[in-house]
Amino acid sequence: MKNQTNDLDKVNMHEEMRRAFALLSGKWKLEILWLLNQRIHRFGELRRAIPGITQHMLTAQLRELEADGLVSRTVFAEVPPRVDYEITLKARGLGPTMDALTQWWQKYGATVPPKKSISQGRKAKAG
Known part of the structure; x- marks a missing residue:
């Protein structure tokens, strides 16, 4: 039997x-994609919708998703400036995967023990 990983003609x-x-790894990327799959969001809306994410981390994750072609960013020349984030056609291809995950969670989610609440970023040092 041939090992597929050693066959130069095969992927x-x-x-x-x-x-x-x-491409999808990162603590917040799937959650960001999930939200953007629902509708276009502004930065502040995403930050409020994701408990525990810092402004810095949201910015970094959005930049990575944009660089990978999964999220598009539209800046409007307004005062104050408005920036919209939306999922791209490439990322919409993950729709069946998200649907499958939703169905899996509806079936098995109740059997998963609850996690402790997520903190809101770093805590200030005492003292």
Whole structure:
């Protein structure tokens, strides 16, 4: 039996899936994509919708998603400036995966023990 990973004519799906996972990895990326799959959001709306995310981290995650072609950013020449974030056509291709995850959670989510509440960023040092 031939090992698919050593066959030069075939794609190494393990490596390809590692690339896909890397694209979506990050503590907040899937949650951001989930929200943007629902509708266009402004930065402040995303920050309020994701408990525990800092402004810095949201900015970093959005920049990475934009660089990877999963999120588009539109800046409007207004005062104050308005910036909208929306999911791209490429990211909309994840829709069936998100639907499958929703169905899985509806079936098995109640069996997952609840986590402790997520803190709102870093705590100030005492003293």
